[in-house]
Amino acid sequence: MKRRERAPLFSSARRLACALGLVLAGCTARAELPVVDSGIGPVALLEVHPDLLLPSSEIDLVGSGFVGADIAPARLILEGSFTPEGGAAQPIDLAMAAEPVDATHLRAIADASFLAALGGANGQLVARAKVVFDSPIDQTAHASPSVDVAFDIADTLAPSLSGATGGTLHVNDPIALSGDGFLLGTGEGATHALVSGCFLPSGASGDCATAGVTVTDVDVIALPAADWDRSHLVFPFAPEIAGIGPGSFSGSVRIENRLSGGQVVKAPFARPLTVTVERPEVNQVSPTGASLGQYVEVTGGGFVGAASDEITLLHLTGSFSADGAAQPTPVDLELVPHFVSGRHLRYVLDENDALGKVVDLRRVSGTFTGQVSPVVRKGTAQVAGGPTPVTLNIAPVKQVVWVRFLPSYVDSLRLYGLAAADQAVRARVLAVAARDYAGINIEFRSDEPTDFALYSQVDVAGPDPNDLGLLGYDNTPGKDVGNQRLFDKIGGVNASTQSDGFPGFGGIFAEEFLGFSRHPGPVDALPVTAPLFDTLFDPLRPETGTPATVPEAQAGIAALSDGSDCPASDPRDRKQVVACATFVLGNLIGTTLTHEVAHSLGLADPDGELFHDPGDLPNRLMEAGDGRPFEERAELVGQGPGVFCDREYDYLRTVLAGSATPPPDVARPGCD
Numbered sequence: 012m013k014r015r016e017r018a019p020l021f022s023s024a025r026r027l028a029c030a031l032g033l034v035l036a037g038c039t040a041r042a043e044l045p046v047v048d049s050g051i052g053p054v055a056l057l058e059v060h061p062d063l064l065l066p067s068s069e070i071d072l073v074g075s076g077f078v079g080a081d082i083a084p085a086r087l088i089l090e091g092s093f094t095p096e097g098g099a100a101q102p103i104d105l106a107m108a109a110e111p112v113d114a115t116h117l118r119a120i121a122d123a124s125f126l127a128a129l130g131g132a133n134g135q136l137v138a139r140a141k142v143v144f145d146s147p148i149d150q151t152a153h154a155s156p157s158v159d160v161a162f163d164i165a166d167t168l169a170p171s172l173s174g175a176t177g178g179t180l181h182v183n184d185p186i187a188l189s190g191d192g193f194l195l196g197t198g199e200g201a202t203h204a205l206v207s208g209c210f211l212p213s214g215a216s217g218d219c220a221t222a223g224v225t226v227t228d229v230d231v232i233a234l235p236a237a238d239w240d241r242s243h244l245v246f247p248f249a250p251e252i253a254g255i256g257p258g259s260f261s262g263s264v265r266i267e268n269r270l271s272g273g274q275v276v277k278a279p280f281a282r283p284l285t286v287t288v289e290r291p292e293v294n295q296v297s298p299t300g301a302s303l304g305q306y307v308e309v310t311g312g313g314f315v316g317a318a319s320d321e322i323t324l325l326h327l328t329g330s331f332s333a334d335g336a337a338q339p340t341p342v343d344l345e346l347v348p349h350f351v352s353g354r355h356l357r358y359v360l361d362e363n364d365a366l367g368k369v370v371d372l373r374r375v376s377g378t379f380t381g382q383v384s385p386v387v388r389k390g391t392a393q394v395a396g397g398p399t400p401v402t403l404n405i406a407p408v409k410q411v412v413w414v415r416f417l418p419s420y421v422d423s424l425r426l427y428g429l430a431a432a433d434q435a436v437r438a439r440v441l442a443v444a445a446r447d448y449a450g451i452n453i454e455f456r457s458d459e460p461t462d463f464a465l466y467s468q469v470d471v472a473g474p475d476p477n478d479l480g481l482l483g484y485d486n487t488p489g490k491d492v493g494n495q496r497l498f499d500k501i502g503g504v505n506a507s508t509q510s511d512g513f514p515g516f517g518g519i520f521a522e523e524f525l526g527f528s529r530h531p532g533p534v535d536a537l538p539v540t541a542p543l544f545d546t547l548f549d550p551l552r553p554e555t556g557t558p559a560t561v562p563e564a565q566a567g568i569a570a571l572s573d574g575s576d577c578p579a580s581d582p583r584d585r586k587q588v589v590a591c592a593t594f595v596l597g598n599l600i601g602t603t604l605t606h607e608v609a610h611s612l613g614l615a616d617p618d619g620e621l622f623h624d625p626g627d628l629p630n631r632l633m634e635a636g637d638g639r640p641f642e643e644r645a646e647l648v649g650q651g652p653g654v655f656c657d658r659e660y661d662y663l664r665t666v667l668a669g670s671a672t673p674p675p676d677v678a679r680p681g682c683d
Contacts, residue, residue, distance in 0.1 A: 071112075107119045183313065186284070196235065199270060205228040219259075309348060311385065314350060314353050330342055408669070414456065417518075421473075447654070450675055482519070483606065485608075492617045532554070551588065615633040626683070
């Protein structure tokens with residue numbers, strides 16, 4: 012039996028009928044619900060870059076209120092005039108597709124159709140620009156106020172180089188170039204630096220002509236020193252120029268623009284470049300404590316690894332003192348970190364590498380004290396840097412869980428009338444997760460982790476994509492007893508899980524909790540509906556009440572710590588109505604999430620074959636779905652919260668020991 016929070020099986024035919032708009036008893040199609048919120052707020056366009064457009068240039072649109080393509084596609088509108096070189100101004104009215112980059116950036120492309128609309132000529136475009144999001148929800152074009160823009164339009168660009176800054180540096184450190192007419196390294200093409208000269212290794216007897224190494228036109232891509240800057244470039248002093256060892260280089264650099272269409276334009280003059288190259292070194296190791304699967308950031312200089320014949324190693328010498336051990340263990344080993352740049356390496360604590368062979372990173376904690384030295388290799392050449400003192404605490408295993416709220420979850424909030432309370436619902440979900448796992452070395456985050464390579468993911472979605480009406484489903488492959496994986500993904504589709512005949516899509520399905528209602532709208536009713544659900548949500552649901560406004564949601568965010576005052580005694584008290592609905596929906600999603608995460612950690616019954624606690628006892632978090640009534644999930648009328656039973660909690664404390672939070676004073680029921 013798979014691990015899932017079950018709702019009754021939906022009829023696929025019934026769903027299809029709803030989708031086709033057929034009138035069936037009790038079937039309410041999503042499109043029939045009143046539209047109250049497109050999910051798009053005020054939109055502003057603040058900046059437009061660059062001011063010169065070449066074929067295939069990217070146009071960067073900077074603003075606020077931008078949404079993803081899953082909510083509404085975006086357009087850039089340009090209304091004004093284009094003046095070709097030697098010609099008269101012509102009116103223009105252009106619409107260009109714009110794709111999202113992040114919450115404050117959109118990107119449009121000056122592609123062939125854009126240039127053709129300008130007659131394929133060079134010149135100047137002066138216009139009023141705005142971005143428009145075409146919402147399929149409210150069938151409205153949400154536009155920003157217009158801003159003035161001016162673009163030079165050209166089919167080529169000639170560079171000029173005025174200077175190159177050398178000095179004392181490490182291999183792969185940046186060389187700064189100044190001049191004008193540089194390419195931006197986007198779709199329009201890139202500017203290349205070509206370096207020639209002679210390198211004299213440190214300690215060599217003789218001059219460069221007799222004891223040095225001469226190179227000609229070593230080709231390195233140069234990128235803008237700042238966004239949209241066509242007058243300053245940087246390129247790495249790559250190993251191909253002077254190798255990886257210390258010494259001195261004397262030569263010159265020239266540049267050329269290589270446009271996307273294949274055209275090459277060279278700068279007329281080369282500029283001198285003189286560099287003194289130092290040995291590689293480590294400056295800092297952070298953080299000072301890390302656990303299995305966590306990144307350790309190493310900064311310094313002279314690191315290599317961009318080419319297939321290059322590698323940087325970290326030579327670690329010293330001793331490891333395990334917590335509780337009488338004697339330290341000698342350490343002399345080499346680690347293989349990931350190359351980020353000439354100044355940055357990332358090492359992941361890995362139980363399968365050299366350190367993991369010396370220290371059982373899953374079961375042992377303690378402190379390494381010693382020194383670290385970089386060792387760089389290119390081909391058969393090797394150079395070692397000097398030692399740097401380092402202390403690194405090896406912490407107990409920590410499970411990091413990324414709770415990823417999907418756009419479909421946001422869309423489903425509108426059905427509850429709680430779109431304006433999105434952030435408050437999320438906060439309650441995370442608070443429930445932290446409470447249920449108090450005393451366990453686990454951390455739930457709403458942002459994707461950047462400090463751990465190994466972390467789990469749980470998707471919070473809207474409807475159940477399996478079309479089965481599940482409230483939640485752990486689609487990870489089998490019981491991970493002992494939490495060996497650390498990187499489970501509850502979400503998306505898992506082909507391995509799907510191949511056994513069970514649903515493939517996993518996650519938490521926020522929309523399906525509407526099944527507790529006596530009028531569930533776009534979902535089927537659960538076997539046991541809850542009148543209390545309608546008391547809580549009817550004042551807010553679009554078809555029965557008035558959705559929460561942003562001010563009401565903000566006023567009600569003074570988060571409730573319990574449900575003793577819910578539902579609101581006065582349905583006209585909008586602050587309390589919104590606060591109670593937010594509290595309850597956060598509990599429904601949150602406890603389903605903690606239940607499914609527990610499955611991925613090896614529960615229930617880690618020593619046996621069961622996936623749920625047997626029987627039906629109050630407030631056991633790992634009981635099957637039909638053993639957990641609405642009031643318990645919602646934590647109302649004296650029921651809930653559900654907790655891990657005694658042996659389950661002991662198991663979690665064993666596989667994820669080391670939490671700074673002591674075990675909470677909770678009466679835990681038996682597991683049998």
